[in-house]
Amino acid sequence: MSNMIATRDAYGEVLAELGAENGDVVVLDADLSGSTKTSSFAKKFPERFFNMGIAEANMVGTAAGLAASGKIPFASTFAIFAxxxxxxQVRQSVAYPKANVKIVATHSGVTVGEDGGSHQSVEDIAIMRAVPNMTVIVPADGVETKKAIRxxxxxxxxxxxRLGRNKVPTLFDDSYEFAIGKGCQLRDGSDLTxxxxxxxxxxxxxxxxxxAGVGVSARVVHIPTVKPIDEELILAAARETGAIVTAEEHSVIGGLGGAVAELLGERCPVLLKRVGVQDRFGTSGKAEDLLKYFGLMPENLVEAAKELLGKK
Amino acid sequence: MKDKIARLQEKARKLRIDIVRTLHRSKSGHTGGSLSVIDMLTVLYYHKMRHDPANPKWAQRDRLVLSKGHAAPAQYVALADCGYFPKEDLQMLRQLGGHLQGHPDSKGTPGVEVCTGSLGQGLSMAVGMALGLSLDKSSNRVYAVLGDGELQEGQIWEAAMSAAHYRLDNLCILIDANGLQIDGEVAKVMNVESIGDKFRAFGCHVLEIDGHDIAAIVAALDEAEQVKGKPTAVVARTVKGKGVSFFENKASYHGVTPSDEELPRALQCLGDCCD
Structure with missing residues (x-):
């Protein structure tokens, strides 16, 4: 957990690598390339980078057209706009035809910070998850971001x-094997997950x-692919620990918590608590203060865990 | 060339008959806009575009994006006639289990490049295709067919801006300006004129033609090919429901199909007396 890197920075790095490896990779941005870090690709491969200006609808449609021409387009902007x-456009031009387009959104969630609620996307996972043909990936750190983008x-x-603005701790090393649709257990535990x-x-x-310090054995399951979700890993955790606390920097409606609730409700009802943004918009502030304000700190997760254990 | 024009005119007449028969059978679909755009599609599929019905994904093909996707029947009859799929498939237009969706769907229909029909989105996809062809140093061209009512969508102008910005001279935009949309006259619902001035201001080479004059369509597409450094927009003035007198210029025939009673009269207008 020593080094810290923003997932958007890792995205910029891996895009430049991919650009060198595969001439079909093209990148589009909507006037935010410095922030989304697609600028690193743009500098190396200007002929394969298309700044579409502040026009996200056209950016997504153009990406679909590039995919129809056999390219592998990455289209980036902030999550709220993408x-x-x-x-x-994502639904009709990308998902419906199953176009080979990668929508990589940065500045998701409340940790966008000072820009405030207008720019803090807390519903994007829910919206993208509801679209047929769409795969939804939310990496936890820089290492996983690079592997997920690949x-x-x-x-x-x-x-x-879905990527973030701020530096986050590195959880994985290079030996980590990422696969779409697969979650991973980061820590074993028997009392809850x-x-x-x-x-x-x-x-x-x-x-x-x-x-652990107070004698509670908590399992930690990381779900990078919210859709398709790793059902077996979550069901096993539910069966074996009997209580689930979901955690996401997103509304508790329709995102990871929603997906887990749907799964458990149908196949393995156990105690469940969804930690996330409680059906409200964001607000301006420093990212670390906002995590506290919206109840997204380890202490909030501990509290949720204790609440469930009290019901066991 | 005169013979060629006459052959194309005859082909367009026959395709109109196919449109009317297909829509009568499906009892659902857009008649007026299919009849207004068919002359342009005829010139594209039977004269201008390089394409191979036996090999729909041929890398050296020109691309057509029917952004006004509700005119899908016009594209479908042309594709079937060209041989992309059996003509019998037309009987399953808009039916469960058929591949001819209400609006063009590239997943199921050979010859359809992308999914269109949600108005305003096709030009962006055409821009992406033109960029892709440019990257591949291909000489192939992209034709985007838009409606005039569709120009009310803001995304069209985002796309037009980007087409000119990236100097896409391999892109030709055709506007089927029939002057009508579902709720009535385009000029009254939300005026889009002057279409030509708008595309000119956005950086396109602009041509204005009679969209039912086959020779004029051929000439416009030829001229578009010679334009360098910018896309071409062909504003084609058309008549909604063209060819069937009692459909012509009627907004009420936007999304209505010929009834049993209307079918023989419609076919008679089109010189098809065999029914």
Whole structure:
């Protein structure tokens, strides 16, 4: 957990690598290339980089056209614009034809920080998850981001990758094997399981440490692919620990918590608590303060765990 | 060339008959806009475009994006007639189990490049295709067919801006300007004129033609091929429902199909007396 890197920075690095390896990789941005880090690709491969200006709908449609020409387009902007502004283009031009387009959105969740609620996407996982043909990936750190982007490039079809603005702890090393649709257990435990995604996975690991100190054995399951979700890993955790706390930097409606609730409700009802943004918009502030404000800290996860254990 | 024009005119007449018969059978679909755009599609599929019905994914093909996807019947009858799929498939237009969806779907229909029909989105995809062909140093061209009502969608202008910005001279935009949309006259619902001035201001080479004059369509597409450094927009003035007198210029025939009673009269208008 020593080094810290923002997932968007890892994205910029791996895009430049992919650009060198595969001449079919093209990148589009909507006037945010410095922020999304697609600028690193643009500098190396200017002929394969298309700045579409502040016009996300056209960016997504153009990406679909490039895919129809056999290219592997990565289209990037902030999550709120990629999923919000361009939702119907993502649905009609990308997902419906199963176009080989990768929508890689940065600045997701409340940790966008100072820009405030207008720019903090807390519903994008839910929206993308509901679209047929769409794969939804939320990496936890820089290492996983690079592997996920490579997996997305190798996969033929639409993928939504959700990245963040701020530096997050590195959880994985290079030996980690990422596969679309596969989760991973980061820590074993028998009393309950944290099922987490994105930057909340590190919070869940920290929460499990705290709980270990008071004699509670918490499993930590990381779910990078929210769709298709790793059902067997989550069902096993439910059966074996009997209580699940989900954790995401996203609304508790329709995201990871929603997906887990759907799964458990149908196949293995156990005690469940969804930690996330409680059906409200974000607000301006420093990222670390906002994590506290919205109850996304390890202490909040500990509290949720204790609540469930009290019901056991 | 005169013979060629006459042959294309005759082909367009026959395709109109196919449109009317297909829509009468399906009892669902868009008649007016299919009849207004068919002359342009005829010139594209039977004269201008390099394509191979036996090999729909041929790398050296020109591309057509029917952004006004509700005119799908016009594209379908042309594709079937060219041999992309059996003409019998037309009987399953809009039916469960058929591949001819209400709006063009590239997943199931050979010869359809992308999914269109949600208005405003096709030009962006055409821009992406043109960029892709440029990257591949291909000499192939992209034709995007738009409706005039569709120009009310803001995304069209985002796409037009980007087409000119990236100097896509391999892109030709055809606007089927029939002047009508579902709720009535385009000029009254939300005026889009001057279409030509708008595309010119956005950086396109602009041509204005009679969209039912086969020779004019051929000439416009020839001229578009010679334009360098910018896309061409052909504003084709057309008549909604063209060819069937009692459909012509009627917004009410936007999404209505010929009834049993109307079919023989419609076919008679098109010179098809065999029914």
């Amino acid at each position: 999923v919000g502004r361009a939702w119907e 997996a997305a490039a190798a996969y033929n079809g639409p993928v939504y990758v 944290f099922v987490a995604t994105g930057l909340m996975t590190a919070q869940a690991v920290a929460a499990a440490e705290i709980l």
